[in-house]
Amino acid sequence: MTGVLLALVLLALVLLALAPARGQADAALSCPGSRPCLTALMSSNAVYLDCPNTSRPGAVSWHFTNLTAGGGELKAFVVGGELVKTPLNPDLSRLVSKAKLVKTDLKLTEPQVYDSGGFRCQEGRSVLAHYKIDFQDAQRLRLSLAACGQTPLGNETVDAGSAGQLEVYTRWGAWQACDRGEQRTGERKRVGFCYVRVPKGEALPCGLARLTLGRETAALRRGPELQVQGCRAQCSEQPETSSPREGPVLLKSTIITRPHQPVRLQCPGASIYSPVYWERNGTGLTWLGLLRENGSHSLDVRTGGGVYRITGASRADAGLYRCFVSRTLTGRFTLRVRGLSLGEPPGLLRGSLLIQNSLIALTCGLLLIAMAWLFSHACHHRHYRRLRSTEEPNRGQGRGELPPEKASDSEIEPRLQTPPHSDQMDAEQPSMSQEQSVN
Structure with a gap:
């Protein structure tokens, strides 16, 4: 009897480790110990990975291996409580760009399918937490509304050859609390992930099952699910609170x-x-x-x-x-x-935009024509002035006149002669008076 109880307790602990914490209300996972917890999460949604029981936060390091790229050795991207940039490793570089440390816990703001892999938290050489996560594609998420009569996907059976029959199913999380209180009618949702039940083995998320079994079938590529139904919250019902790791935001x-x-x-x-x-x-x-x-x-x-x-x-x-x-x-x-008056038809906006664009194009065309005309006119005027400056000196040659630079010596000489000196003029005056007296 004691052995049976011990086995049930161990089974319960394993199921708790495999399931996301607290019905996925805050997407915070906790998996203490060196044995990896296998779980599925949604891409494009933030998640916290807990690193518990740390005594020296400055000695904590996080390690990662990309399972979609074949796995391999886990490599550190957080050392000494600090994110490390590794440009030579594309997988770690992408991970660092979306990672954030909240004390010693790791927050991934927007993980993608290609970030699926192993995450391990260490303090020195001691392993404090180890996760193997399958980030399932949110682009392939299937929504079913209960009010519209939509139902979730059923189970599927896949023949895996030597591995036997595989059962593909949706593992559902707990229903979240009603989204509004005060006994108002609201909605609640729950999230389900694709899992594969392997004969004589544990259930695996579909992404990890494809890598483990080496098989690619349509059933194993089944996407996650989201189910929504109406609800009315009771006065005593309290919603799941968000993670206290970060302060509230408004x-x-x-x-x-x-x-x-x-x-x-x-x-x-x-x-x-x-x-x-x-x-x-x-x-x-x-x-x-x-x-x-x-x-x-x-x-x-x-x-x-x-x-x-x-x-x-x-x-x-x-x-x-x-x-x-x-x-x-x-x-x-x-x-x-802003832009339209209430009730204006969309066609009116498109017509006004067409007219506005046409006016702008016409204005630009006229400006270009005007600039081209001004440039041509300026060039023509400059050429005309240059021709006039070369023709003007030769304008008098047709009437027999000499140009100024070729004037005769007789025209130049009178201008160069100096007037007679005053003494010479005085000497000439007596002779003139004598001639008058003789006469």
Whole structure:
């Protein structure tokens, strides 16, 4: 009997290690010890990897091996509590660009499928935590709304040859808390990941199973799932709180856009692992309600509603948008749409833009023509002045006149003679008087 109880306790510990902590409300994983915990997580959503029982934070190091590239030796990218840049290793360089240390824990802000691999936290040579993570592609996430009668995927059986029959299924996390309280009707969601049950072995995330078994089948490339259903929170029900590793955030922002432009509002702290809901001008929004509208407004499936999208904004979309994570206000966005008056048809905007662009093109063309004419006129005027300067000295030759530079000596000599001296003039006057007396 004691042996049976011990086996059940060990089995429970293994299941807890394999499952994400606290129903994935804060995407914080804890796996103490040197034995790796195999788990699946969603790409494009932040995750915390816990490094417990550290006595010397400055001696903590994190190591990584990329399983999608064949694995190999784990290499350090955090040493002495600091991120290390390794430009010669592309895998580590990409990882460092999205990694952040919160004390000794590792936060990956936006992991991708190619970041799947082994993560190990050490203090000196002692292994404090070890993870093998399969980041499943959020682009292939399948959404099912219970209110629309949509159901999750069923189990599949795959013939793996010598490995036997493989069962592919979705391993679901716990239902998250209702996204709004005060006994208001809201929605809740849960996340499921693709797993493979191997005969006489533990279940593996599909990505790790493909690498382990060396098989590529459509069933093993099955994507993760997201299920949403209506709910009404009870007064005593409290939502899962976000990770206390970082302080609360309240983002206030004003977005100014033009009509028919896309708008993207990202809720701080929201992820697929936490309850999140949106309000527009004080009215609560739901997955089902937005689906029933015209389709220009939607919630991003990859982040579990953490991003609000408007495909083509209009003046009617202007207003106040607020988002709540675990029923706590974290984002407040004021959207302003400028350009059209309320009710103007889109065709009028396109026509006015066409006329405006045509006027601009015409103005630019006229300016170019005017500049070309001025340049041509300036060149012609300069050439005309140069010709006149060369023709003007020869203008008198046709009437028999000599040019100034070829004047005769007789014309030049009188101008060069000096007037007679005063003494000479006095000497000449007596002779003149004598001649008069003789006469």
